[in-house]
Amino acid sequence: MAVTARCCYSTKENVPFSLYLVIFVLSGLTNAQIRYTIPEELENGALVGDIVRDLGLDLRKLSTRRIRITSDSARRYFTINHKTGKLVVSDRIDRETVCEFSGTCSHNLEVVLENPLEVHNVEVEILDVNDNAPQFPRDEYQLEVSESALTGSRFHIEGAQDADDGSNSVKQYRLSPNDHLTLDSIKPFSNNKHIELILKKPFDREQMPSHQLILTAMDGGTPQRTGTAKINVRILDANDNVPAFDNSVYKVKVSENSPKGALVIKLNATDPDEASNGEVFYSFSSYTPERVRQMFSMDTDTGEIRVKNNIDYEETNSYEMYIQAMDKGPAPVAVHCKVVVEVLDVNDNIPEIVLSSLSSPVREDARADTVVALISVNDHSEKNGQVRCSIQQNVPFKLVPSIKNYYSVVSTGQLDRELVSDYNITITATDEGSPPLSSSKSVQLSVADINDNPPVFEEESYSAYVSENNKAGSTLCSVTARDPDWRQNGTVVYSLLAGEVNGAPVSSYVSVNGDTGVIHAVRSFDYEQLRSFKVQVMARDNGSPPLSSNVTVSVFISDVNDNCPQILYPAPEGNSFMTELVPKAAHGGSLVSKVIAVDADSGQNAWLSYHIVKSTDPGLFTIGVHSGEIRTQRDISESDSMKQNLIVAVKDNGQPSLSATCSMYLLISDNLAEVPELKDMSYDEKNSKLTSYLIIALVCVSTFFLTFIIIILGVRFCRRRKPRLLFDGAVAIPSAYLPPNYADVDGTGTLRSTYNYDAYLTTGSRTSDFKFVTSYNDNTLPADQTLRKSPSDFVDPFEDMTSVEVGAVLNV
Structure with a gap:
């Protein structure tokens, strides 16, 4: 009895396939033949067939009958699931490996059972899956074809191999489009070891010496797989071209009175071959009558036919000759042309x-x-x-x-x-x-040439940067203009346009080289006076009329630390010194005075710092590093010296740093009775002149005192009115202290306009005290300077002028 079952499965690529089951059971025997068909590349555990059902076995007795599978193969590709009684894949099957040289691929198994002993043959046929692409033995093939090869010539190329079988193997080839070679479409391609290329059109090496083609092999599987190889075709030269005349028949007319040697016609036969294969020589063919050869001569190299003897129109009015042309290559082939010469007056002259x-x-x-x-x-x-x-x-x-x-x-x-x-x-x-x-x-x-192009500068504008204090004649920058015209029309001359910088002609600042366009500084620049300026440079050609164009050059002057800090207060003048009164009751942190300085430079070159480099009592006073304010560090005690001398250094932040120093004299006192002691606060080097100063001061004060008494008496008795102030005024920092051209003081940070330090003298007081005033009002009148006297001025005047009060005002 034979049983056939058909089942449908899906592979890992979801491709459906059919399983055919054929069971042959022979009556009276315990041996059955079962055949299954599966595709290759199934995953482990994939179902092959229900072998227990197909053999008619009892699933419950499998364990007692010890069912097993034997195979001739070293690898076990299949196994029986004892729980379900089904035959499943236990190892990946590659058909190309299992059945490398077989057309059909099958795997024979024996199913052995005991109690009673039974042996069943199982054949599993492995179907091919298109998992291999066609592959050529080589990636590139070299094919040499003579250009003399005839149409229909065949050339062999190794075919592609595909490990797959049947419809999955190589089914067709495709050659990249070309005009010369094609594939033989008559023979089937499958299982062919070689492919034949047929020459459908001969190659011409003179047109293209080599060609590159792509050969593609395609299988019949789904999806289709392909493989490619490159074919390099090299064309071999051959004497495959015969000379060719321009015309097969030439008709010329020759005047009957043409002189001997006159050119009748020049034949031209060309051969595209190279070397001797392309060299052509001409001759009369055997068909040309002897009488024609007597009348005309042939130049074998040039193909010229010339008159050899006198031509008589009355004798013969036309001649026919046959000319052959052959190249000098091996096995030359002769080509012929016919020349018909009509004896007439003809055009034998070129225009x-x-x-x-x-x-x-x-x-x-x-x-x-x-x-x-x-x-x-x-x-x-x-x-x-x-x-x-x-x-x-x-x-x-x-x-x-x-x-x-x-x-x-x-x-x-x-x-x-x-x-x-x-x-x-x-x-x-x-x-x-x-x-x-x-x-x-x-x-x-x-x-x-005409002057139709003006000079054009390479840049729209130029910028030059120079540090101040530069040397006169130093180079600032260079401008360049191009003129495509010729000779003098293209010769460019540079010049400065007239203009002014700070009221002075621009030529007094810079100059330009008329030939090279290099701009030089005429003078040394000072950043504090001039920070930048612009000049106009004109480029003019020498055409007629001349053409020109202008460009702006901006010159930027950078600052150099070339100005020392200038101290405005205290301002040393001659042998005088500045004195500030400090109350004895001043507490720590009290503002005593302020050193005011400016720097004409800018930027970090004008950042000033203040430092006390020497003082009578180092721990008594301190100075603000950036403000210059002198303050007490602690409360003033009785043990502190009444006379304090401070030497202050002011430094800028330039590289290298510049500095200036000044002396500040402070008097710790609350009344004027101690003022005469100021005579001892002068410099040591002035002591030698103290006597002369005292004498002069005494005479001046006495004279001033007598004049003062006379004026007071005259005012009282003559005008009968209250005496006016002898002098009163507040001393402020005069504008003359500021350096010339000093501007943007607040911007540079060297002096703030909100700080004013004034000293003034008042009348109307019975005591001789110095007063430390912290406000400034409209009743104070400005004087020329702060309390600034020589040591001799403090001897006698302060003893007699008990009605005069001396004060110092600090206004912040």
């Missing part, structure tokens, strides 16, 4: 081109249709009026017929010498003869 006039050079601004040349064309043949003249296409000129055989060469557009400066105009004249004769003539025409 003659005569240049009658030429206007060269022509200005580039010449308008269109300007006549630049006049030519004449002469032809002595009968067809003189049939001469055609032409001009090359790539020039802006054309030929215009004039009277008779004259032609004018005229311009067709605007000329530009900067684009094309010279033209080589070729004129060709061709007659109507057979073969036509032609001649050419070249006309050289130059274009004259």
